[in-house]
Amino acid sequence: MREELITSGRMNPGIDPVLHGWHWPIPFYLFVGGLAAGLLFFAAYKVLFGKEKDFPTAVMIGPFVALAAIVMGLMALIYDLHHPLYAWQLFTTIRIESPMSWGAWTLMIVSIVNAVWIFTYLKKIFPDFNLKQNFLRKVISNFIEEKQSEGKLNWDWKYKFLRDFESFLIKNRKALAWLMMILSIILGVYTGILLSAFNARPLWNTALLGPLFLTSGFSTGAAMLMILSKTHLEKIAFSKIDVLLIIIELFFITHMFMGYLAGSEVKAEAAHYFMGGEFTVTFWVNVIILGLVVPLALETMELLNVKIPVIIPGLLILWGGMMFRFIMVDAGQVIRYLY
Amino acid sequence: MRYGMAIDTRKCVGCSDCVVACQTENSIPHGYTRDWISETVEGMYPNLALEIRSERCNHCDDTPCVRTCPTGSSHIIEGGIVKVTHEECIGCGACIESCPYDARYFHPEGYVDKCTFCDHRVKNGQDPACVSVCPTHCMYFGDLDDPNSEISKVVAKNKVKVLAPEAGTKPQIFYLV
Amino acid sequence: MKTTRRDFIKISSLGIGGLALSTSPILGWVPSFLKEDDNTPDDSTAKRYPNYCEVCFWNCAGWVYTNKDKDGNEKIWKIIGNDDDPNSNGRFCPRGTGGIGMYYDKDRLRKPLKRVTGEDGNQTFVEIEWDEAIDIVAKKMKEIKTKYGPESFALFKHGTSGKHFATLFKAYGSKNMAGPAYSQCKAPREEGFRMTFGHPLHSPEPLDIRNTRCLVLIGSHLGENMHNGQVQEMSEAIENGASIITVDPRFSTAASKSKFWLPIKPSTDIALLLAWMHVIIKEKRYDIDYVEKNTSGFEQLKNHVKNFTPEWAYGITTIKPDIIRKTAREMAAASPAVIIHPGRHATWYGDDTQRSRAIAILNALLGSWGRRGGFFNPEKAKLPKYPMPAFPKPKWSWRDIAPDKYPLAKMGVTNLLIDGSHPDKKEGHKIKAWFVVGTNLPVTIPNSKRTIEAIHNQEFIVVVDTMPSEMAGYADIVLPEATYLERYDDLRLAQHREPTIALRMPAAKPYAETRPGWKMCKDIAGKLGLSEYFNYNDYSEVLDWQLKKIGSSLDEMKEIGVMKLDRKYNDLYFHEHMEHEFETPTGKIEFYSNGMLAAGFAPMPVYTKHPEPPKGFYRLIYGRAPMHTFSRTTNNPYLMELMKENALWVNPKTAKDWGLKTGQRVWLQNHQGAVSTFSIAVRVTERIRQDSVYMVHGFGRLNKKLTKGYGAGISDTEMVTDVKIDKETGSTGMRSNFVTFLTEEPEKKEKTV
Numbered sequence A: 001m002r003e004e005l006i007t008s009g010r011m012n013p014g015i016d017p018v019l020h021g022w023h024w025p026i027p028f029y030l031f032v033g034g035l036a037a038g039l040l041f042f043a044a045y046k047v048l049f050g051k052e053k054d055f056p057t058a059v060m061i062g063p064f065v066a067l068a069a070i071v072m073g074l075m076a077l078i079y080d081l082h083h084p085l086y087a088w089q090l091f092t093t094i095r096i097e098s099p100m101s102w103g104a105w106t107l108m109i110v111s112i113v114n115a116v117w118i119f120t121y122l123k124k125i126f127p128d129f130n131l132k133q134n135f136l137r138k139v140i141s142n143f144i145e146e147k148q149s150e151g152k153l154n155w156d157w158k159y160k161f162l163r164d165f166e167s168f169l170i171k172n173r174k175a176l177a178w179l180m181m182i183l184s185i186i187l188g189v190y191t192g193i194l195l196s197a198f199n200a201r202p203l204w205n206t207a208l209l210g211p212l213f214l215t216s217g218f219s220t221g222a223a224m225l226m227i228l229s230k231t232h233l234e235k236i237a238f239s240k241i242d243v244l245l246i247i248i249e250l251f252f253i254t255h256m257f258m259g260y261l262a263g264s265e266v267k268a269e270a271a272h273y274f275m276g277g278e279f280t281v282t283f284w285v286n287v288i289i290l291g292l293v294v295p296l297a298l299e300t301m302e303l304l305n306v307k308i309p310v311i312i313p314g315l316l317i318l319w320g321g322m323m324f325r326f327i328m329v330d331a332g333q334v335i336r337y338l339y
Numbered sequence B: 001m002r003y004g005m006a007i008d009t010r011k012c013v014g015c016s017d018c019v020v021a022c023q024t025e026n027s028i029p030h031g032y033t034r035d036w037i038s039e040t041v042e043g044m045y046p047n048l049a050l051e052i053r054s055e056r057c058n059h060c061d062d063t064p065c066v067r068t069c070p071t072g073s074s075h076i077i078e079g080g081i082v083k084v085t086h087e088e089c090i091g092c093g094a095c096i097e098s099c100p101y102d103a104r105y106f107h108p109e110g111y112v113d114k115c116t117f118c119d120h121r122v123k124n125g126q127d128p129a130c131v132s133v134c135p136t137h138c139m140y141f142g143d144l145d146d147p148n149s150e151i152s153k154v155v156a157k158n159k160v161k162v163l164a165p166e167a168g169t170k171p172q173i174f175y176l177v
Numbered sequence C: 001m002k003t004t005r006r007d008f009i010k011i012s013s014l015g016i017g018g019l020a021l022s023t024s025p026i027l028g029w030v031p032s033f034l035k036e037d038d039n040t041p042d043d044s045t046a047k048r049y050p051n052y053c054e055v056c057f058w059n060c061a062g063w064v065y066t067n068k069d070k071d072g073n074e075k076i077w078k079i080i081g082n083d084d085d086p087n088s089n090g091r092f093c094p095r096g097t098g099g100i101g102m103y104y105d106k107d108r109l110r111k112p113l114k115r116v117t118g119e120d121g122n123q124t125f126v127e128i129e130w131d132e133a134i135d136i137v138a139k140k141m142k143e144i145k146t147k148y149g150p151e152s153f154a155l156f157k158h159g160t161s162g163k164h165f166a167t168l169f170k171a172y173g174s175k176n177m178a179g180p181a182y183s184q185c186k187a188p189r190e191e192g193f194r195m196t197f198g199h200p201l202h203s204p205e206p207l208d209i210r211n212t213r214c215l216v217l218i219g220s221h222l223g224e225n226m227h228n229g230q231v232q233e234m235s236e237a238i239e240n241g242a243s244i245i246t247v248d249p250r251f252s253t254a255a256s257k258s259k260f261w262l263p264i265k266p267s268t269d270i271a272l273l274l275a276w277m278h279v280i281i282k283e284k285r286y287d288i289d290y291v292e293k294n295t296s297g298f299e300q301l302k303n304h305v306k307n308f309t310p311e312w313a314y315g316i317t318t319i320k321p322d323i324i325r326k327t328a329r330e331m332a333a334a335s336p337a338v339i340i341h342p343g344r345h346a347t348w349y350g351d352d353t354q355r356s357r358a359i360a361i362l363n364a365l366l367g368s369w370g371r372r373g374g375f376f377n378p379e380k381a382k383l384p385k386y387p388m389p390a391f392p393k394p395k396w397s398w399r400d401i402a403p404d405k406y407p408l409a410k411m412g413v414t415n416l417l418i419d420g421s422h423p424d425k426k427e428g429h430k431i432k433a434w435f436v437v438g439t440n441l442p443v444t445i446p447n448s449k450r451t452i453e454a455i456h457n458q459e460f461i462v463v464v465d466t467m468p469s470e471m472a473g474y475a476d477i478v479l480p481e482a483t484y485l486e487r488y489d490d491l492r493l494a495q496h497r498e499p500t501i502a503l504r505m506p507a508a509k510p511y512a513e514t515r516p517g518w519k520m521c522k523d524i525a526g527k528l529g530l531s532e533y534f535n536y537n538d539y540s541e542v543l544d545w546q547l548k549k550i551g552s553s554l555d556e557m558k559e560i561g562v563m564k565l566d567r568k569y570n571d572l573y574f575h576e577h578m579e580h581e582f583e584t585p586t587g588k589i590e591f592y593s594n595g596m597l598a599a600g601f602a603p604m605p606v607y608t609k610h611p612e613p614p615k616g617f618y619r620l621i622y623g624r625a626p627m628h629t630f631s632r633t634t635n636n637p638y639l640m641e642l643m644k645e646n647a648l649w650v651n652p653k654t655a656k657d658w659g660l661k662t663g664q665r666v667w668l669q670n671h672q673g674a675v676s677t678f679s680i681a682v683r684v685t686e687r688i689r690q691d692s693v694y695m696v697h698g699f700g701r702l703n704k705k706l707t708k709g710y711g712a713g714i715s716d717t718e719m720v721t722d723v724k725i726d727k728e729t730g731s732t733g734m735r736s737n738f739v740t741f742l743t744e745e746p747e748k749k750e751k752t753v
């Protein structure tokens, strides 16, 4: 028998008996980050490959959802800080080695580009719109000319520099798309490697976690677009993408576990948490079955023209992607080096 | 200069004096600790082996905690002592997650705290509080770069190990076994 | 010290793609009011006051530091050892370091309390003023004196402030005083050694552990038993390569540092000791010269142990014959630098004086008494007595409660006083009232049911304590004492290699309305017309008077804390070729004791068989945790952090039989039906024999006022109802109790204080 115990001291809350320094905001933040990365990638991709017309949801609606996701993610991140009032200190330094620093800056830059992207599409998305007499309207009307007829608004900017900026961007949309695509990949990779940068936790200490989270993030993005799309063309396109991404994900997951099992004692132990141990049921049911296998089956059927409301596989993929991050963050904190 | 510690597990009795001494010296609030005692029992009755260790931040050479800190609050000072500037710390927990030894904790005031190697004593030529109280004299503190220091000699003369070397942090606390 | 990142000298190797980036911030600006990196106070702003520790009776001398806290108030900050003190060598044990928790405990007694009965018949305590409290106590003392004579008032005491109360009682006319440090602790050892060497050991024990070549620990669990000097010297011995032999049914910390661990069947140590003697004598490995010169009765002993072969002992102790032989040879090889540790808490099985005699004799065979690496000859400082009148002579004392019992007892026997207080005491001298100072009798004396019956039979009980102890719960009047950190007491005159004097002085004002013991005694004495015995306004005057008589002063002692004196004689160890006179009837070390025989006991140690656990029961053994002292620390905010409750050590095989898991809570029932009030967490561990379970003493507190200690774990005392009295000394053997597990909570009986 081997008995290992902390006999005294170290009752630090959040550390003992198991580490839970990061709570729900972190996996949530990783999830929305991945989602946003996927959405922005597809938006930029479709523009770059001239599919703007056929994919209005991806190009115009997706980025809205992405921006909302990023804002929620940042809020969650700040909420998880133990010193939230000091959050500004994140932006007094750039520390390339720190994924947190990198993430904070990436998110900030991505959200700016994302907002700019939305800015260039405002006219297309809301050609004319009505807004009640409220605060938002007051703010907006500082910048745009109000149409006298029917009190409707449209995006005729009051100021010349805004008009110039807008036309400049639209003229250089391809460049903007390139920028956003690169940034979305950085964001995706970031959410992927945030955990694997913390190699103090045996479960996170694997090179596969990055690509896996990246794939999973893009897959949630595709799923979201699948749900939001209005046209069959768009739905089917993202459905196909998702089938491909799910297969890649399953491949990565298998390899990740094989890696654990072949690795050191702790790594093997880590794998056992998912194969008989504490996290087995949650992981297999939520991530593998509900989040990957079932949607894969459903979408394959869909592609074979069996009628399935697309919302079901879509939501399942989102659910699976979110659970995956929650489980990985939780389990990663439970599994520690032995000595 | 490279500060380090050596702890002789053959003499340590796990009394935890090092833990209380740290708490009083550094006014650690109740319910928190910078150091702790762990125990490993191996074998079957009556052939048993017991190892008792006093543990704390290893003031690693390769510091994931400093690397992952987004604000620069976690940093390294003279002698390789790893410290946290309280008022620069946003409490993001990155350093906590990146320490394989769980040596850091959230102070109730929001910042992250950990062993400082008692740099406030060391700069006055005193030993860290834990070392200075240890009734069995099983702890050694000093400059590992100086081959004539007591700690260098102790480390050179004895069989030593570090904790979780596979975590790759190059710990600077050596256990005599 | 303000440390900046710019000092940093080693750039940690970089993880991501080997990018070498400066870690300095581009905008490192922080508002200056936030810049307070290191507000750790250091010694430069601290004040220090000498003291000696009262968390246990090793009484280490040290310094109490105060420093300004965040709000600028001077606060007790830390306690560290005094380098000149031989008891601590400048290093306290965790309990001494955590002693500041005694001061900061929020549950401390604040004001005198009086028991009142409300209209509903329920009793409660009300806070009263000191004047009233002292009045009541003095009135009752007068009343008892007139009704029954002063002898009927008994004093139970433990700790330094007990001395003031002893003076009060002697002046009052009672010598009925006793403390648990004798009959629940050292009595059998002290008397066993006295019968052998003519001399008890006292405290700190004069063991030359740091110079020993072989240390034999029989039950003594140094490292958990944190008697500071001994633990320090054991560590030195390990460093010097001495071999340690540990005899313990449990793989104690000391056992883990030992060359040999002998996991003995509990209660059979005498058989092992006799077998060791057998081997050592048979193989002529004893110190022949020494034995010839200094001992008497060797031939009888040789004859006595003739048949006690290792094979014989194996059947009793479960220790293999070859291990018995090997360990005997190991000790003999180290002789005379060998110590068979005499133990301290020796009240185990009721034949404890016999076991202590066996230990003493084995030491004598190996010539370790008076030898380097064995037992040294300690010396103690002497101070003139502060002048006071002679004490009146009491008509009877504790011995007269049972005149034909416990002839070897030389100090008050607590349980005899309890016998004298119990309703079943129908004739002879009876105890009618108790004064209890610094001892928690319901937790300390086994068979607490009987103690509580005796309590209910008293007309009046005063308890002097710092905490709402279980004992305090039974008081009519509770007098809250200031802790050792807040008061003057007698100078410590500890015996050691060299004599020393140590000062205790306050480092803070007494908390709330607490007062030092000497002040209570003086005030009570005033009301009793005994003021001449307390002829001072402040106890510091007494200390200054005494110190001036030896050419020092209180002021000097405040600076140094500990004064080292020179030894009078150069006799730390025996001088070779010199005759030694031992204070025994024969003047020699007595292997064979006519004194024992005359008192009606075996003249040489004998092994007696003790009951074994019935099926499904396990022997309850207990001991110390390094960070706690009995019940005096089991509410201490610092020390409770280190260990919040005790655990029940259970061998994996036993655990399997019962389906017990680590962390699972169980209740206990002993072989006489006593059931524990609270539950305890199981610790499944190979570190204990299958026939025993183990827990640390002092937990499972019953007084609800103890916010940390109440209900934390189980009190071993609750499980000790079967007490085996040592006939020689009257001390209470406490390890003959067998417990079984209750996995479901038994029906609740209200048993809290």
Ligand SMILES: Nc1nc2c(c(=O)[nH]1)N[C@H]1C(S)=C(S)[C@@H](COP(=O)(O)OP(=O)(O)OC[C@H]3O[C@@H](n4cnc5c(=O)[nH]c(N)nc54)[C@H](O)[C@@H]3O)O[C@H]1N2
Pocket: C056, C057, C185, C186, C218, C219, C220, C221, C222, C224, C225, C226, C227, C247, C248, C249, C250, C252, C264, C265, C266, C267, C268, C269, C343, C344, C345, C346, C348, C621, C622, C623, C624, C625, C626, C627, C628, C629, C630, C694, C735
């Ligand atoms: N930390 C700490 N240290 C203390 C104290 C404290 O409260 N806390 N108290 C001090 C005081 S006053 C005293 S008296 C001493 C007591 O300390 P010791 O004299 O060392 O006490 P023991 O009762 O001999 O030791 C208990 C050990 O005896 C073992 N044991 C139980 N039954 C048997 C048996 O039948 N045979 C043998 N060989 N071993 C057995 C137990 O497993 C346990 O390891 O400690 C002192 N030191």
Ligand SMILES: Nc1nc2c(c(=O)[nH]1)N[C@H]1C(S)=C(S)[C@@H](COP(=O)(O)OP(=O)(O)OC[C@H]3O[C@@H](n4cnc5c(=O)[nH]c(N)nc54)[C@H](O)[C@@H]3O)O[C@H]1N2
Pocket: C054, C158, C159, C161, C180, C181, C184, C185, C186, C344, C345, C437, C438, C439, C440, C441, C443, C444, C445, C446, C464, C465, C466, C467, C469, C470, C481, C482, C483, C484, C622, C623, C629, C630, C631, C632, C633, C697, C698, C716, C717, C720, C734
């Ligand atoms: N079951 C069991 N019983 C035992 C033992 C055991 O191991 N198991 N050990 C035995 C041994 S070896 C011993 S020495 C005895 C010890 O017996 P005790 O000395 O009675 O032990 P404590 O439980 O520490 O109780 C001390 C009391 O003194 C109070 N106190 C502390 N400081 C002060 C002070 O400065 N002034 C006053 N007035 N009070 C103070 C504490 O609050 C506490 O209530 O117990 C013996 N009884």
Ligand code: SF4
Pocket: B007, B011, B012, B013, B014, B015, B016, B017, B018, B019, B037, B054, B133, B134, B135, B136, B137, B138, B139
């Ligand atoms: S003070 Fe020394 S002996 Fe005690 S636990 Fe700490 S290192 Fe070990």
Ligand code: SF4
Pocket: B056, B057, B058, B059, B060, B063, B064, B065, B066, B082, B098, B099, B100, B101, B102, B103, B104, B114, B169
């Ligand atoms: S032990 Fe942990 S906190 Fe300390 S330097 Fe190493 S990684 Fe950092």
Ligand code: SF4
Pocket: B068, B069, B070, B071, B072, B073, B074, B084, B088, B089, B090, B091, B092, B093, B094, B095, B096, B111, B112
């Ligand atoms: S919690 Fe504080 S010290 Fe730790 S990484 Fe975050 S900012 Fe740095």
Ligand code: SF4
Pocket: B021, B022, B023, B025, B026, B034, B035, B056, B114, B115, B116, B117, B118, B128, B129, B130, B131
């Ligand atoms: S070196 Fe100082 S801060 Fe670190 S554990 Fe020891 S006492 Fe605590």
Ligand code: SF4
Pocket: C053, C054, C055, C056, C057, C058, C059, C060, C088, C092, C093, C094, C095, C096, C097, C226, C227, C228, C229
């Ligand atoms: S051994 Fe520890 S508790 Fe006992 S007097 Fe010394 S420092 Fe105090």
Ligand SMILES: [Mo]
Pocket: C181, C184, C185, C186, C344, C345
């Ligand atoms: Mo004792």
